[in-house]
Amino acid sequence: MKNMKKLTFIILFGALGFYGKTQNVTNDFEQGTRPYYQALCWQFGGVSLSNVSPISGIWSGRTGSLSNPSPNSFWVYSPWVKFSGSGNLEFNHKLLSFGGTWKRIRVLLGNPNDTTTIFLFQYDYQKPADVNRVISESVPVNHTGVYRVIWNFYGTGGNDRIMIDDITIPAPYWSDPSNNCQPLPAILDTDGDGVPDDQDAYPYDPYRAFNNYYPSSDTATLAFEDNWPAYGDYDMNDLVMGYKFKIVSNAQHNVVEVFNTLILRANGASMENGFGYQFPDVNPGSVISVTGTGDQTGYIINANGTETGNSSKATIIVFDRSHRYMPQWNTIKGVPTVDYVRFNIYLQFMNNGVPGPAGAVSINTLNISGWNPFMVVNGQRGREVHLPDYLPTDLADQSLFRTSDDDTQPGIGKYYKSPNNLPWALDIFGKFDYPIEKQDISGAYLHFADWVLSNGTSYPDWWSNTGTGYRDNAKIY
Amino acid sequence: MRTKDLKVNPTFDWKTSKDITLNVTGLKEINPETGNTLYIKSSKGETIYRDFLKMNTNYIIKFTVPSTETGVILVYGSITKSIALISGTITFNYIIEQ
Numbered sequence: 353m354k355n356m357k358k359l360t361f362i363i364l365f366g367a368l369g370f371y372g373k374t375q376n377v378t379n380d381f382e383q384g385t386r387p388y389y390q391a392l393c394w395q396f397g398g399v400s401l402s403n404v405s406p407i408s409g410i411w412s413g414r415t416g417s418l419s420n421p422s423p424n425s426f427w428v429y430s431p432w433v434k435f436s437g438s439g440n441l442e443f444n445h446k447l448l449s450f451g452g453t454w455k456r457i458r459v460l461l462g463n464p465n466d467t468t469t470i471f472l473f474q475y476d477y478q479k480p481a482d483v484n485r486v487i488s489e490s491v492p493v494n495h496t497g498v499y500r501v502i503w504n505f506y507g508t509g510g511n512d513r514i515m516i517d518d519i520t521i522p523a524p525y526w527s528d529p530s531n532n533c534q535p536l537p538a539i540l541d542t543d544g545d546g547v548p549d550d551q552d553a554y555p556y557d558p559y560r561a562f563n564n565y566y567p568s569s570d571t572a573t574l575a576f577e578d579n580w581p582a583y584g585d586y587d588m589n590d591l592v593m594g595y596k597f598k599i600v601s602n603a604q605h606n607v608v609e610v611f612n613t614l615i616l617r618a619n620g621a622s623m624e625n626g627f628g629y630q631f632p633d634v635n636p637g638s639v640i641s642v643t644g645t646g647d648q649t650g651y652i653i654n655a656n657g658t659e660t661g662n663s664s665k666a667t668i669i670v671f672d673r674s675h676r677y678m679p680q681w682n683t684i685k686g687v688p689t690v691d692y693v694r695f696n697i698y699l700q701f702m703n704n705g706v707p708g709p710a711g712a713v714s715i716n717t718l719n720i721s722g723w724n725p726f727m728v729v730n731g732q733r734g735r736e737v738h739l740p741d742y743l744p745t746d747l748a749d750q751s752l753f754r755t756s757d758d759d760t761q762p763g764i765g766k767y768y769k770s771p772n773n774l775p776w777a778l779d780i781f782g783k784f785d786y787p788i789e790k791q792d793i794s795g796a797y798l799h800f801a802d803w804v805l806s807n808g809t810s811y812p813d814w815w816s817n818t819g820t821g822y823r824d825n826a827k828i829y
Numbered sequence: 830m831r832t833k834d835l836k837v838n839p840t841f842d843w844k845t846s847k848d849i850t851l852n853v854t855g856l857k858e859i860n861p862e863t864g865n866t867l868y869i870k871s872s873k874g875e876t877i878y879r880d881f882l883k884m885n886t887n888y889i890i891k892f893t894v895p896s897t898e899t900g901v902i903l904v905y906g907s908i909t910k911s912i913a914l915i916s917g918t919i920t921f922n923y924i925i926e927q
Contacts, residue, residue: 391924392858529884529923530865530906547881551866568877586832721848721893740843773837781846781895794832801830807838812896815845
């Protein structure tokens with residue numbers, strides 16, 4: 353196969369330390385596009401990629417017409433590489449025609465610190481013997497240090513072009529494409545986890561590297577109705593929980609620990625409602641410990657803090673009844689507001705690099721946006737209220753499905769929605785100013801119904817826009 | 830209109846956010862240890878997600894933005910790209926089209 357040239361990056365030996373692998377940098381031009389090679393920090397001056405009369409494969413580099421005696425007329429710069437004192441620079445070239453007086457190819461080493469160069473090689477084409485003849489070069493490079501290879505193509509007269517191909521530089525790649533193709537800096541990685549100190553949130557801790565947050569700013573809000581499976585008053589304030597996650601991961605993108613802040617803002621209900629959540633893709637055995645939860649009276653909890661009975665999905669019970677923590681409702685204007693109640697839940701997934709018995713959990717497996725929060729109504733463990741179309745836990749009482757106003761139909765993936773597809777819970781991606789007691793959300797947020805009935809296309813900012821016509825502030829707590 | 834009188838399309842997504850999958854295509858030719866932190870930022874410049882990516886590796890990254898968000902800015906060292914959120918999947922590579 354002509355286009356199956358050697359791999360562009362060939363690993364000859366195993367690791368010799370950070371950035372210390374012995375490798376060759378090659379270029380066979382077979383990607384056929386300059387931006388690809390420029391992304392790899394190759395640079396071209398008046399040299400294009402051509403599939404007309406290539407030296408090998410389908411593509412070669414080709415200069416413009418060499419009618420200028422300046423060596424800087426046409427050139428190719430390699431990425432920065434790090435030479436170790438020996439090895440041969442190899443490449444193929446050919447002159448396509450020879451109508452001019454003289455034609456030359458010259459090879460230099462460029463220095464990263466200044467504009468000085470080191471001469472390596474020069475060839476003057478012979479007329480007519482070298483026309484269309486592929487010439488293979490093998491140029492010793494006995495220098496040590498970081499350089500780039502520079503090819504100059506020049507000459508006078510005629511309309512003659514040179515092609516170049518099959519470059520092999522006997523040195524490892526030493527450019528940083530993410531830093532304007534500068535030479536790689538000296539890397540300081542104190543904890544040796546593979547993440548440089550300046551990009552490591554925990555530069556002295558080999559078991560931690562990054563913090564991520566969900567949502568990215570502020571807290572999001574869960575707003576529940578607790579009369580499920582019957583409709584309630586749709587004031588969406590029977591339980592209002594703010595939430596935010598900080599996820600700490602290691603250099604391998606595995607979750608080390610999760611800091612979950614939950615803020616009880618309102619419980620406009622006479623019933624004693626609990627709250628919990630589930631990670632649908634996380635085995636309970638991957639959780640080492642859970643701390644920071646409230647009272648869990650009536651629930652059976654495993655030694656690691658997850659709930660017993662949900663054997664395949666880690667489930668956390670945050671508290672058993674909200675009024676234990678917030679005696680006032682925080683939904684009635686004129687009644688003094690009580691302080692929000694904060695729960696700082698801590699979930700440990702790795703301890704000094706060792707995961708829980710069921711194995712490590714990647715960031716993608718944690719799937720934080722797919723967490724499954726739920727309310728437990730009035731202390732009845734099986735009476736869960738989830739976000740629309742979110743699955744019940746194993747402990748949900750499924751005999752309640754399709755009773756009263758609920759129209760859950762697992763066969764079509766419909767959960768916790770009414771025959772009219774109305775939910776009993778909303779997840780607002782920000783701080784939500786909930787309606788006052790017994791005030792239907794459609795009356796408080798004047799474009800809520802528009803958003804719903806437009807299938808989400810109109811007024812997606814119904815909850816966040818405080819402009820005229822969006823809210824009836826008298827109906828919002 | 831009362832909420833309980835609304836007749837909602839069964840396909841309506843009640844979420845006020847949207848999940849995005851980002852496919853990152855690496856350049857296999859890059860030194861295996863060369864990497865940098867990828868920042869996914871909202872159109873307002875808030876960091877949504879960050880992770881250290883090696884340039885020679887492909888990645889699949891999931892993140893969430895408000896439903897109202899129309900685009901994100903991806904910053905990887907000296908490389909910055911703005912990407913419109915037209916669908917739930919976007920792509921990123923290190924190649925700058927000239």
